Amino acid sequence: MSEIMSLLLFAAAVVILLIGYPVAISLAGTGLLFAGIGYVFDLFDPAFLEAVPNRIFGVMGNETLIAVPLFVFMGVMLEKAKIAEELLDTMALLFGPMRGGLGISVCIVGMLLAASTGIVGATVVTMGLLSLPTMVRRGYDPKVATGVICASGTLGQIIPPSIVLVLLGDVISSAYQQAQLDMGIYSPKSVTVGDLFLGALIPGLLLVVGYIGYLIFKSVVDPDSVPAIPAEERGKVNDLGTRIFKVLIPPLLLVVLVLGSILGGLATPTEAASVGAIGAVVLSAFRRNLSWPILKDVMRSTTQVSSMVFMILVGAAVFSLVFRGYGGDDLVRDFLHNLPGGEVGAMIIVMLVMFFLGFFLDFMxxxxxxxxxxxxxxxMMGIDPIWLGIMFAINLQTSFLTPPFGFALFYLRGVAPDSISTGTIYKGVIPFIFIQLLMLGLLSAWPSLATWLPHLVYGNN
Incomplete structure (x- = not known):
């Protein structure tokens, strides 16, 4: 009966989330409701809930999670400084002479924004507002334009320093420690956010290369769908080299400082995030876009996002304790262990479940x-934790691109002009979904694409 209650608990939480109730309240409320029902019918031991205060203090004292508000601050400040707008204009002029050049500039700027903000919704909306009208006006096929914007926007899932990877790294680390304890292994070895950042670097860059490769392919087989910027328009800009230096180098230098300090072992993700936050303020001031109203707006947005994240963490702690109290973890373990194909079969089922849940639920x-x-x-089956985290991240990224419920599609639909239909957006992302699936296939065949760099830098074989 307890195992049935654990399944009902999970199902009830998903249904309540789909209805639209706030995530933190849904998780905590569902957990406490089922704990109360179980206590009345003598199915649940309330002693499990005694661990809630320790979980909350664990969240408060987790130094890794301090990186979340700092990275959010960095991203919002760069957005207010209008970095994206200037980057898009400059990169479009740089790649303008070639067919597909404007699309390639969107890919590169999307990658830089992903490395700067790590927030998928903000990147897709920003790119949609700034680049979609320009691409359509210059003769781009709307399917290609919408597809490349959605795909580039979701790079925030995988390109470090990503908030998704920060949160996923913390959860994977806890799961890894739990798995070691369940196997009776007491080892100081753990998984860090830096491991996931390094692990995501090669797959993330390969995705960008894949997107650009598709645009080059389109420029060959269907050149009219990705025209070059007219020469007379490019000729209106003087001293392009100076403009590139002023617009591209500062944000690129900031990203290199943040990522380089983490990957080089000079700073923890939290310390590097603080460097990024301060650097974003300096960059905004350098561009004369820093003012007290803008700073208040940035701090307000940072507080809202950070509060949401930490409230979800508390709600998830209550939910997971009640789920464990009903023996749900044992049920899941037995189910996955009994699947045909061993760890391969279990991994396939988990990836499919997460993919379909990604249609309806946010990554958090x-x-x-x-x-x-x-x-x-x-x-516990022996799967590498770094590879597992990267597979999860790319799987969710693919899910957010897939019609009819992909979150990136909804973000773009909200800012796209009425002349572009929802069907056009759906058709546009299909080639990029295949590129994502190809990346998952490559990672499955060669896990070292995700694990080689962390093992090389940190030596945690």
Missing amino acids: EITFVVVPIVAPVLL
């Missing part, structure tokens, strides 16, 4: 609800 909900349930079981 999946990260804090699903990953803590399935990750310890998969890690």
Whole structure:
């Protein structure tokens, strides 16, 4: 009966989330409701809830999670400084002479924004507002334009320093420690956010190369769908080299400082995030876009996003304790262990479930609800935690691109002109979905694409 209650608890949480209730309240409320029902019918031991205060203090004292508000601050400040707008204009002029050049500039700027903000919704909306009208006006096929904007926007899922990877790294680390304890292994070895940042670097860059390769392919087989910028328009800009230096180098230098300090072992993700936050303020001031109203707006947005994240963490802690109290983790472990194909079969089922949940739930909900349930079981089967985290991140990125419910599609639909139909957006992302699936296939065949760099730098074989 307890195992049935654990399934009902999970199903009830998903239904309540789909209805639209706030995530933190949904998770905590559903957990407490089922704990109360179980206590009345003598199915649940309330002693499990005694761990809630320790979980909350654990969240408050987690130094890694301090990186979340700092990275959010960095991203919002760069957005207010209008970095994206200037980058798009400059990169478009740089690649303008070639067919598909404007699309390639969108890919590169999307990558830089992903490395700067790490927030998918903000990147897709920003790119949609700035580049979609320009691309359509210059003769781009709307399917190609919408597809490249959605795909580039979702790079915030995988290109470090990504908030998704920060949160996923913390959850994977906890799951890894739990798996070691369940196997009776007491080792100081753990997984860090830096491991996931390094692990995501090669797959993320390969995705960018894949996107650009598709645009080059389109420029060959269907050149009219990705025209070059007219020469007379490019000729209106004087001293392009100076403009590139002023617009491209500062944000690129900031990203290199943040990532380089983490990957080089000079700073923790939290310390590097503080460098990024201060650097974003300096960059905004350098561009004369820093003022007290803008700073207040940035701080308000940072507080809202950070409060949401930490409230979800608390709600997820209550939910996971109640789920464990009903024996849900044992149920999941037995189910995955009994699947045909061993760890391969278990991994396929988990990836499919997460892919379909990604249609309806945001990455935070999946990260804090699903990953803590399935990750310890998969890690006990011997799956590499770094590879597992990167596979999860790219899987969710693919899900957010896939019609009819992909979040990136909804973000772009909200800012796209009425002349571009929803069907056009759906058709536009299909080639990029295949590129994502190809990346998942490559990672499955060669896990070293995700694990080689962390093992080389940190030596944590």
